[in-house]
Amino acid sequence: MIKLTINGQPQTFEGDAEMPLLWYLRDEKDMTGTKFGCGMALCGACTVHIDGRPARSCMTPMRSVDGASISTIEAAEEDRIGAAVQAAWIEEQAPQCGYCQSGQVMSAIALLKEKPSPTDEDIDAAMSGNICRCAAYPRIRQAIHRAAREIK
């Protein structure tokens, strides 16, 4: 049996240990904020935090998260930085179709936790794993800078 916590709630899982965390969240826990985009960790739409670090849940088998603490977009607003990122995303009117944005927000939160005042180069490095086909990148960049100012 795999034990893990999701957004602070203890969970157990006894199914296929090879199933990626993404599908556990979406199909077993009905937490559909985390998105399926590519299935190969190429696009970042499925980004969650595992023990505080950003990870692509589509390539993370359940067996590898035994004992881990997972946080997802559904709990982002409970976090001070998460709430600041979401507010900045709205202020900058960043999303278009919105499908990639859960992943973008989760990657941005992880970046700001590590670097509270990121440079453009830091943003490039931390966010280039998250594809936005609407190319909302200029607003995503501005929103990260705005959130950084807000959390100071």
Added chain:
Amino acid sequence: MTTKHSLTESAEGFHLNRRQFLGGLGALTLAVGFGGRIAVAAEGSLQAGEFVPNAFIRIDKDGFVTVISSYLEMGQGTFTGLATLAAEELDITPDQLKVVGSPADAEKYMNPVLAAGGFKVQGTGGSTAMAGAWTTMRKAAASARAMLLQAAANTWNVPVSELQVKDGIVSHASGKQGSYGEFIDSASALPLPADEQISLKDKSTYTRVGKADGMMRVDIPDKVNGKAIFTQDIKLPGMLVAVIAHPPRKFAKVASVDKTAAMKIPGVEAVLEIPGDNIIQGGVAVLAKNTWIAKKGRDALTITWDESTGSREDSEALFTEYKKLAATPGLEVGNKGQQVEEAPDGGKVIEAVFELPYLAHSPMEPMNALVEITDDGAHLWNGEQWHTADQAAMAKELGLAPEKVTVTQLYAGGSFGRRACPMSDYIVEATRIAKIAKQNGVTGPVKLVWMREEDVGGLFYRPMTVHNNRIVLNADGSVASWRWRVVGQSFFPTPKDQVDSGLMEGTHELPYAIDNMLVEQHLYQGDIPVSWLRSVGHTHTALVGEVLIDEIAAFSGKDPYQYRRALLAEHPRFLKVLDLVAEKANWNSPLAKGKNDERRARGIAIRESFGTVVAQVAEVTVRADNTYKVDKVYCAVDCGQVINPVNIASQVEGGVGFGMSFLRQQITLKDGVVQQTNFNNYPALRINEAPAVETFMVDSSNPPTGIGEPGVPPTVPAVLNAISAITGKFIRRMPLGAHVQA
């Protein structure tokens, strides 16, 4: 499996904020919560007692307004545009309204602009939503307001002309006031105002239209917290997920399939052979209780394909074939003046053959659709872009009358035209799977989910093309004559002797003052289905046209901006946009130098598409290793009356990014097999390569024109022109790749 869904409250409670959910007309409600299930209510229609003056506006007893969108929200901001128009004419605040997607209904929701162009459908495309809604939504809201004011006047026994409305509150100088909601009953009893009696606000009184803070995007709050519901997120009781194996060689058929391994996987419910045809690829679908199991089942199949019907299309061979065709005269699309054979003394002949690849739409949400076959009809849940066409295609597949198919519109995670497939391919595939499942005793709704690989390999690409141009230049650099031939498949099925407007748009209507111009078309009837991609024909014709204008200007050493100005002297709208971008980009001042071994230049391009004129200046750096970076793109836009300036800027920024992806993208076929599979080999622009974008709008009082698409076409030529200004070499083949030719 029941076919009626009732509102189900989860143990955690049902946190429904009426302003935060999206649904079809008829109180579709959705809630998603941690630990809870997705609760769905698709039953019922309007709430009792609502005021429903027309198909676009409903108002409840609290004065809360429901704006009904006949268009898909796929990121382009249409829901917000509609909300802005409704709030303006009704004088309500953003928190007094919500926007919901309409069902498919050709009678009520035909797209007026597409219909005028010959596509009699309810659909979202061609950047037409605001152009159409400018009349329909403003009138719908203004007539609702007029009726509510008349009802208030009757109630208070005062002249209607003495009433005012602010923030949804009707008031009279006597001190009487009340919300719209107080008057809905008496308004419902009034006759509808005649069309000519509906008066619309004057531009000078606008408080929301055209204002940066007029209306924030209505869909964004739920797009930053994971609550927005896409087709991928819908789960119905008893639903099965279908993952399909398409034939690797396109249009091969299943000879045999060994299901044993798949059926052994716990949770796999069915393995079904799905016959393909000229619309869908078909193959073998695995139905399971969740997506992962269905995929695992699909991957466990051993399929033997009958290759006899398989395509042998090969893109390199196709380019060779196209180039041969391009060397011969084609169907005349436009012809003015006379073609000049020889270059005059001191002149030059430019022979330019361009090769442009197939492109996939590749939205973030791979294609999917949820089909439920009921006892007396069927239900489609979809990010629905092609409402009545998809409804009809689904009905045909099931042998039903179209009105027996109900469509619930959801958000789409991008589309770029893919969800407006002229053949409704993915809808037909989902429907066929559900139908065959039912025939095999597998009941319950079926959600077809394409993995990214099915999406990239999912055909209906932007057609590949060859453009053969012959331009004769006079000694002074003016154009003596220009012959432009385009070879490709038609975007929309078109007989060979007719012009495909999708393929040819932006060629013969070139605004430049060129007296002698001949445009010809060769339609190729290929195996590989194609369709419109965001900006349609302008994705290739703007590239060819604008790169050639730079090459023409270069012959006589003229500045590309000034050369365009001279040829656009008769087009003040173009000139205004061109001058605006040149001014904002400081075109006439030298560009700041790069680091030691870097070379920098600007490139310019302009294009009218979907009624909107966009000009762009790209600043590009070529590094010592011949890699390049687009640093910044300045954009000037005339899209008529501005409705939401922030959204217009967003769409143009996104258009630039979408266009920049073309620099690296291509779909190629080898012997009938698509070579690309996922974002590793069909790349998309990422943030580290995304330029800064600045957008400037021309102040205009003309009716609004498109904005979802027009930002795309000038980007690639502006970038290529900047690169050519650095390297001195003109680019003829896409994709460019990561390096320029030194």
